Amino acid sequence: MTAPLLELDDLVVTFTTRRGRIEAVRGVSLAVRPGETLGIVGESGSGKSVTMQAVMGVVDSPGAVEHGDISWRGRSLLAREGEAADIRGRDIAMVFQDAMTSLDPLFSIGTQIGEVLARHRGVTGAAARARTIELLELVGIANPGPRLHYLPHQFSGGMRQRIMIAMALAAEPALLIADEPTTALDVTVQAQIVDLLIELRDRLGLAIVLVTHDLGLVAELCDRVAVMYAGRIVETADVWSLFDAPAHPYTAGLLKATPAIDDLPERLETIEGSPPDPSDLPSGCAFRLRCPRADAACASAPPLTHPAAGRDLLCWHPEPLPIAASPEAAHV
Amino acid sequence: MDRVANLILRRLLHGVIVVLGVMTIVFFVTRIIGDPVQVMLPVEATEAERALLRNQLGLDRPILEQFLQFAGNTLTFNFGDSLWQRRPAMDIVLQRLPMTALLTAAGIGAAILLSIPLGIVAALRPDGIVDRTTVVASLAGLSMPQFWLGLLLIILFGVKLGWLPTSGARSPAHIILPAITLALPSLARLAMVVRTAMIDEMNRQYIKVVRAKGLKRARVIGVHALRNASVPILTLSGWEIIGALAGNVVVVESIFAWPGLGLTVMQSIERQDLILLQAVVFTVAVMAVCINILIDIAHRAIDPRVNA
Amino acid sequence: MPTPASTGNSPGQLLRELLRDRPATLSTLFLLLLVFAAILAPFVAPHDPATQALRARLEPPFWLAGGSLDHILGTDNLGRDVLSRIIYGARTSLTVGLSVVAIAGTFGVTIGLVAAYVGGRVDSFVMSWVDTQLSFPDLLLALTVLTVLGSSPTTVVVILSIGGWMVFARMTRGIVKSTRNEGYVEAAELVGCSIPRIIFVHILPNLAAPLSTLLILEFARIVLAEAALSFLGMGIQPPATSWGLDIAVGKDHIFGAWWLVTFPGAAIALTILSANLLAAWVRTTADPQEREKRFARSAAGRQMRAARRVEA
Numbered sequence: 001m002t003a004p005l006l007e008l009d010d011l012v013v014t015f016t017t018r019r020g021r022i023e024a025v026r027g028v029s030l031a032v033r034p035g036e037t038l039g040i041v042g043e044s045g046s047g048k049s050v051t052m053q054a055v056m057g058v059v060d061s062p063g064a065v066e067h068g069d070i071s072w073r074g075r076s077l078l079a080r081e082g083e084a085a086d087i088r089g090r091d092i093a094m095v096f097q098d099a100m101t102s103l104d105p106l107f108s109i110g111t112q113i114g115e116v117l118a119r120h121r122g123v124t125g126a127a128a129r130a131r132t133i134e135l136l137e138l139v140g141i142a143n144p145g146p147r148l149h150y151l152p153h154q155f156s157g158g159m160r161q162r163i164m165i166a167m168a169l170a171a172e173p174a175l176l177i178a179d180e181p182t183t184a185l186d187v188t189v190q191a192q193i194v195d196l197l198i199e200l201r202d203r204l205g206l207a208i209v210l211v212t213h214d215l216g217l218v219a220e221l222c223d224r225v226a227v228m229y230a231g232r233i234v235e236t237a238d239v240w241s242l243f244d245a246p247a248h249p250y251t252a253g254l255l256k257a258t259p260a261i262d263d264l265p266e267r268l269e270t271i272e273g274s275p276p277d278p279s280d281l282p283s284g285c286a287f288r289l290r291c292p293r294a295d296a297a298c299a300s301a302p303p304l305t306h307p308a309a310g311r312d313l314l315c316w317h318p319e320p321l322p323i324a325a326s327p328e329a330a331h332v
Numbered sequence: 333m334d335r336v337a338n339l340i341l342r343r344l345l346h347g348v349i350v351v352l353g354v355m356t357i358v359f360f361v362t363r364i365i366g367d368p369v370q371v372m373l374p375v376e377a378t379e380a381e382r383a384l385l386r387n388q389l390g391l392d393r394p395i396l397e398q399f400l401q402f403a404g405n406t407l408t409f410n411f412g413d414s415l416w417q418r419r420p421a422m423d424i425v426l427q428r429l430p431m432t433a434l435l436t437a438a439g440i441g442a443a444i445l446l447s448i449p450l451g452i453v454a455a456l457r458p459d460g461i462v463d464r465t466t467v468v469a470s471l472a473g474l475s476m477p478q479f480w481l482g483l484l485l486i487i488l489f490g491v492k493l494g495w496l497p498t499s500g501a502r503s504p505a506h507i508i509l510p511a512i513t514l515a516l517p518s519l520a521r522l523a524m525v526v527r528t529a530m531i532d533e534m535n536r537q538y539i540k541v542v543r544a545k546g547l548k549r550a551r552v553i554g555v556h557a558l559r560n561a562s563v564p565i566l567t568l569s570g571w572e573i574i575g576a577l578a579g580n581v582v583v584v585e586s587i588f589a590w591p592g593l594g595l596t597v598m599q600s601i602e603r604q605d606l607i608l609l610q611a612v613v614f615t616v617a618v619m620a621v622c623i624n625i626l627i628d629i630a631h632r633a634i635d636p637r638v639n640a
Numbered sequence: 641m642p643t644p645a646s647t648g649n650s651p652g653q654l655l656r657e658l659l660r661d662r663p664a665t666l667s668t669l670f671l672l673l674l675v676f677a678a679i680l681a682p683f684v685a686p687h688d689p690a691t692q693a694l695r696a697r698l699e700p701p702f703w704l705a706g707g708s709l710d711h712i713l714g715t716d717n718l719g720r721d722v723l724s725r726i727i728y729g730a731r732t733s734l735t736v737g738l739s740v741v742a743i744a745g746t747f748g749v750t751i752g753l754v755a756a757y758v759g760g761r762v763d764s765f766v767m768s769w770v771d772t773q774l775s776f777p778d779l780l781l782a783l784t785v786l787t788v789l790g791s792s793p794t795t796v797v798v799i800l801s802i803g804g805w806m807v808f809a810r811m812t813r814g815i816v817k818s819t820r821n822e823g824y825v826e827a828a829e830l831v832g833c834s835i836p837r838i839i840f841v842h843i844l845p846n847l848a849a850p851l852s853t854l855l856i857l858e859f860a861r862i863v864l865a866e867a868a869l870s871f872l873g874m875g876i877q878p879p880a881t882s883w884g885l886d887i888a889v890g891k892d893h894i895f896g897a898w899w900l901v902t903f904p905g906a907a908i909a910l911t912i913l914s915a916n917l918l919a920a921w922v923r924t925t926a927d928p929q930e931r932e933k934r935f936a937r938s939a940a941g942r943q944m945r946a947a948r949r950v951e952a
Contacts (some may be wrong), residue, residue, distance in 0.1 A: 056544040060535065061458075089546025096544075101537040104556050106635055116545050153637055167545070350772055357781070362788050371788055436839060451840030475913035477864055479871045487898050579779025583868055587891070597780065598872065601787050613784055620776050 003074065004031035005175050005207055006055065006092065011068035013050050013059060019279045024050045024063065026231035037201060037208040039218035039239070041254070042228035043275050048211045049097070051228075052177050056094050057084060092119035093168035097180040099161035103152035109136075110148030113167045120171035131283060135166040139196060158189035165196065169204070176200075179211045194220060215258045219243060224310075227251045230276055230286035237311040247307055247318040249294075250287045285316065293317040336378030336629070343628060347621030354611075354617045355406045359399060362606055363391070372415055372604045406614060414608040416600060424596065429615065431501060432592030433638035435585070436576045438507055439514030444569050447519050451526025452553065458531060466523055478580060482513035482587040509587040512591040514580060518572040525568045529561035536560075562634050570627035574620045657925060664921035667914035674911060678730040686712070689881050693719030698897050711766040714899045716889055733877055733911065736797055737863045741855055743801040743803035748808025749851070755809065755841065756816035767813070770806040778803035779868070786874045796875050808902060810848060811854055812881055819846045825896050849926030853919045860915035867908050883908050 013025035025047040032038050040048045053059045055070055057077070070077045072091060077084040096102045104112060113132045117123040123131055129148065132142040136144035152160055153203045161181060168176055178197065182190040198221060201208055210221055218225055218239060227248065235248040246252040253271040273290035276282060282289050288298035295315045304314045307321055362368050368389060369382050384393050389412075390401060404638055405411060414421040454463040489509060490498035535538060542556050565572045577593075585594030593612055600608040632638050659665055677684055696719040700707040707714060713722040755766040782799045789795050819825055825842050831843075869875030870884030871891075878885065883904040890900025 058540045058543050060540075085546050085548075087546070088544060094544045096537065096541055102541045104538045104542060104560070105637065106559050107556070115551070117549060119547055119551075121546070149365060151636060164541075227478075311567070350776065353772070354776060354781070358784055361785050471913060471916055472909075475860075475916055476909045477867050477871075477884075477887075477905060479868060479884075480901065480908065483887065483891060483894060483901045484905070486894055487901065491898070492894055538746075574776070578776065581781065582783065583872065587870065591868070597783060600873070601783065604787070606788070609784055609787065613780055616780055617776065624775050 002033055004033050005073060006032040007069075007074075008055070009052070009069045009071070011051065011054060011070065012066045013047070013054050013063055014066045015064075016062045017279070019293065022278045023231055024278065025054065027068070028228075028231075028233055029068075030226055030233060030236070032207050032209055034174065034207055035205050036224065037210060037222045038078065039222035039225040040209065040211045040228060040233075041213060041215060041218055043213060045191070045275055045278065047230040047231040048228045050177050052094065052179055052209065052211055055092065055177065056088055084312060086120070089116060090171040091172075091173050092175045093171065093173040094179065095161070095164050095168050095181050098184050099164050100155055100184065102164055103160060105152055108149045108151055109145040109155070109163050112152075113163070113170050114168055116170040131170070132166075132324075135170055136163070138169070138200070139163070139166040140192075141166070156189075157185050158192065161185060161189075161193055163198065165193075165200070169200065170196065172204075173206070175207045175209065176316075177209045180213070181210075182214075182217065183212075197221065214241075227254070227279045230278065230281055232286065232314060233312070234287070234314045235312065237308070241308065241311065245319070245321050247313050247321055248287075248315050249291045249317070249319060250321050253290075285314070293319075336632075339632070340625065340629070344621075344624045347618075347625060350621055351614065351617045352403065352406070355402070356399075357602060358610055358613055359402050362610075363395065363398060368606050372606060409614075411611040411614070412607050414600070414605055414611075416603040416605040416608060421605075421608045424608060425593065425611045425615050428591060428593050428596050431590065432577065432581050432585070432594060435507065435510055435581060435590055435592055436516060436573060436602055439584075440513040440518055440569075440573050440576050442511065443515040443518040443522055445571065446515075447522035447526050448558075448565070450519075451523045452530055452558070454523070454527045455530030456553065463527070470520040470524045472526075473516050476517070478513060478517055479583045479587055481516060481558060482509070482584060485509050485513060487588070501590055506588075506590075510590050510610075513587070514576055514584045518576070522565070522568060522572065524559070526565055527535065529564045530557055533557040533560045559634060563631060566627055566630055566634065570623050572611050573623050577623075578616050644767040650889065654896060654925070658921065661921055663917045667917040667921075670910060670914045671918065674730050677727050678734045681727050681731055685721075686710075687723045687724040688722035688776035689720060689728040690879050691720065695719065698893065700897070701899050703918040713903050714897070716886070716900050717893055717897075722886075722903055725881050725886055726883065726904055728881040729886060729904060729907065732793070732880065732882040733863045733866060733908070736793065736800070736866045736876075737859045739797045740800045740804055741747060742799070742863045744858070745808050745851075745855055747801070748805035749812045749847075751805065752812025753816060756813045756820070757835070757839075761806070763813070766809065770810050773803075774806050774810075779865070782865075782869065783872070783874055786869070791874050793876060793880070796866060796869060800865055801870045804858060804862065807854060807858065808851075815850060816843055817845050819843050849922065853923045853926070854916050856919040856922065860912045860919075863908065863911055863915075 008028055008030050011025055011028045012023060015022045015024055028047070028051055030038070040051070042048050050059060050063065052067050055077075055143070059065060065078065069079075072084075072087050075083070077087065099306070103109070110129070110132055113135060114128045117128045117131055121199065132148060133144045136147070141162055142158065155163065161184075165176075165181075181197070182193050185193060194217060197208065197210075198205060199282070201221075210217065212218060222239050224236065224238050225242050226233045227242075227250065228234070228249050235242070235246070235251050237247075242251065243255065247257055250271070253269070256269040257271060271290055272292075276286055276289070282299075283301075284299040285291070285294070285302050288294040291298065295317065302314045302316045305315075305318075307313055307318060340592050345394060362371075369385050369391065373385060373514045379529050390398055393401075411421045413419055414424055417424055451463075452467055454460075454466040457463055486498045486509065496509050497503065500506055530553075534553075539552065539557055542552050547556075579590060581590075581594035582589060582597050583594070584590065586598045589595065593615070597609065597612055600606075600612070658668065693715065696711065696715050697717055699711050699715040699719075701708050701714045701722075702712050704714075711721050711723070713726070715721055716725070733941075751766060755763045782803065785796060785799055821842070825838060828838050828842055866875055866882065867884030867887070869883040871888045873888060876882035876885055886904040887901050890897065890902075890904070893900055
């Protein structure tokens with residue numbers, strides 16, 4: 001296996017609020033390899049966006065990375081601020097959730113893309129203009145030349161998300177983080193953006209981290225999935241084995257709650273209860289109060305196990321894996 | 333360009349209405365509610381003297397005719413002779429105006445130039461040492477009456493230390509104390525607004541995006557956040573300049589005997605010279621209108637989304 | 641959604657929260673002290689503010705050579721007691737400040753409500769009037785009018801009120817317009833609640849917090865304006881007392897008797913400072929988000945201080 005591009009090691013991000021200290025991210029470890037597409041799924045508030053914001057160094061006060069490390073090609077980003085600033089935006093780029101508010105309203109899109117080129121590639125003037133036009137064409141903006149001077153509000157939401165993607169790709173990153181890139185968009189536009197991401201990945205050999213709560217999107221785009229619940233990754237697996245045989249009861253619940261087009265059940269199942277209050281998490285497994293399989297053991301923290309090849313799991317009582325899954329439970 | 337010209341024209345028209353409105357208020361207050369003759373002549377003046385002045389000022393004619401005459405005079409910048417100096421009031425105003433312009437430029441200019449870096453540094457670390465100091469000092473500055481501040485500066489630098497001149501305008505050093513007095517309350521307000529606006533902008537989503545692009549901190553703050561924050565800063569700056577011209581210089585100039593329009597206001601009030609006072613009010617109203625137009629144009633340059 | 645409930649804390653809760661904020665507590669105490677001093681002036685003031693004692697002219701405060709405990713803050717050029725004049729001056733400042741705020745506030749809120757409810761041409765006319773009047777600060781106009789009409793406390797109050805209603809109108813209009821679009825107000829309109837009922841039950845409670853903040857800030861501004869007018873000789877006239885007037889007298893003796901300027905000015909400055917601090921507290925307390933930030937900051941401050949203590 002090739003060396004990972006991005007690695008998170010036991011990352012903890014906390015927020016200090018009136019109701020106490022909140023751990024939004026509680027010890028997340030993951031790795032993203034070149035060319036791979038990793039999906040991170042979970043309900044809102046599960047810490048998936050905060051994790052990615054920590055990678056980009058944009059967690060704002062009162063939040064802070066309290067523990068753990070983030071490294072790029074084996075070098076810590078947290079230890080070397082200056083070097084990290086060069087890597088962010090050049091090697092790792094991020095597309096944010098809300099395209100409507102993600103662009104500076106007062107600068108033309110040409111300027112906003114151009115400043116990435118100037119900062120990371122030293123390209124300015126006519127060369128930058130040519131490259132910007134090329135990027136806008138790449139993301140499917142028709143007739144980009146005259147529109148370089150347009151301001152963000154002159155574009156529709158879908159167009160803005162395309163511009164955001166063009167801006168993220170400007171410095172030719174190896175990893176693109178896309179945080180709910182389609183949620184704010186119309187359904188038809190969503191499909192276009194997804195197609196664009198697939199096309200770009202195949203064409204540019206990008207690695208992508210896709211943060212979403214949309215399992216359909218994950219199925220379409222991703223190689224591997226990490227499921228987050230209450231600040232922890234509870235299960236990681238490659239996308240087809242996870243969809244075929246979810247091991248964590250939460251993953252199983254999520255899948256049952258998602259309609260499949262070809263096999264629409266009469267009634268969608270839901271996960272009982274509501275996401276826990278992050279300032280007052282249950283001890284042990286945070287899902288246990290909503291979990292149909294929970295028992296007394298779940299009140300203590302579950303160990304990390306590897307019930308199958310390429311699968312990581314945090315659960316005392318996983319769903320049984322059907323296909324020759326020898327639970328070689330390796331305690332870590 | 334057409335649009336800008338159109339905008340300026342419309343704003344100028346609006347400005348003329350504002351100036352005429354201000355002057356109409358002045359007209360009716362002086363001619364109808366008050367009696368200019370009674371104000372301008374000493375109590376012991378004879379009935380003949382009163383009649384003479386009434387005739388000179390045209391007060392014996394019908395009120396509508398008086399008003400039209402007054403409006404016409406206003407539009408031609410002609411207010412008649414000052415009673416105090418016996419020469420055209422507008423001449424006196426134009427002669428005093430540069431001193432006020434100088435004082436305002438020095439005081440409010442300094443306030444604007446200092447408030448921006450101060451507010452930015454404070455905003456970058458909310459509750460840091462610079463921020464706390466700025467907030468406390470601004471609150472103190474906001475709370476001190478300007479005239480009291482000026483007098484305290486005179487006591488400290490003029491009387492106790494003897495470092496700076498406190499009265500008149502005979503040397504460049506004479507401007508220091510009045511300019512500081514004029515500047516401090518404005519500086520306090522501006523610094524607070526810069527700070528608040530910058531904190532607001534730094535919390536916006538697009539700043540997160542710009543930071544994630546790996547841009548240098550100086551560019552994130554000085555280009556993206558500052559440009560977005562500059563609309564309220566600009567608005568308040570304009571307001572501070574107008575506020576200085578339309579009031580604060582009266583206080584400051586009368587404390588430091590700075591020979592500008594503000595001192596002229598107090599002198600014409602002392603001498604009951606309504607004609608001169610009208611000319612000053614008119615001039616200040618015109619300047620306020622012009623500054624508002626300039627601010628509007630600058631606003632549009634900063635935020636191209638605002639269209640005419 | 642800014643429902644009335646978001647500001648509906650019990651008085652006891654609010655008091656406890658106020659006591660936790662030291663600057664706001666001190667400000668409230670100072671303002672209360674001022675109110676009591678103004679009401680009880682004849683009993684608290686050591687001397688009559690207008691009594692002249694030509695033998696005791698320009699006496700310095702008691703801690704300086706030549707001063708006496710009889711005149712704690714010294715005497716002015718006519719031998720009047722500075723402290724007593726400050727206590728009586730509080731009456732003027734509070735009376736003018738509160739009257740203007742009451743008149744301008746009532747008028748402005750009413751106009752704002754009408755503009756927001758009637759809408760259309762009335763609204764745009766009122767708002768352009770407000771903008772126009774706001775674009776031209778009023779001190780110079782006030783001076784002109786006072787020159788012609790002669791100054792009395794009544795004219796001062798009237799003129800300052802005429803120059804002060806616009807901010808109330810603008811704020812009221814803004815809040816009413818935005819709350820009218822809230823779901824619960826639309827629902828109330830749909831089920832046919834009467835307009836007065838909607839205004840009083842559903843809309844005005846949202847106005848309470850921003851209006852209190854604005855009232856306090858405007859009070860501070862008016863106290864400053866009255867002091868400035870009186871200082872220039874165009875406001876309160878002798879023999880009445882006013883802080884601004886006292887400073888004007890002190891100005892002529894600035895080279896010998898600094899206390900004549902310093903103490904009345906300090907009284908104004910402390911009043912304004914207290915009002916500003918209190919307004920800031922009200923604003924923060926009424927806004928859940930700001931409240932959260934205030935907590936986060938004080939928590940961060942506590943952590944930092946604790947860390948420093950550990951290091952030390």
